[in-house]
Amino acid sequence: MTTTKRTKCPICGKPVEWQNTPARPFCSERCKMIDFGNWVDEEYGVPAEEAQPSLDEIEQSSAAQAGKAQG
């Protein structure tokens, strides 16, 4: 007996063939990432476009503070 389990992509509503879709329950990696982005936003409330400081900038500012503390 062969049954193809089907579901609907929660993001775009396309039918998803369970067995042939590695990104299930999403229709594609793309929809999976959209959903992931949604819950990350809700969880942390961080805007996706916010620029992160580079590692160099972090090291320079902590080095500057250490210098002040010593001298």
Ligand SMILES: [Zn+2]
């Ligand atoms: Zn989809």
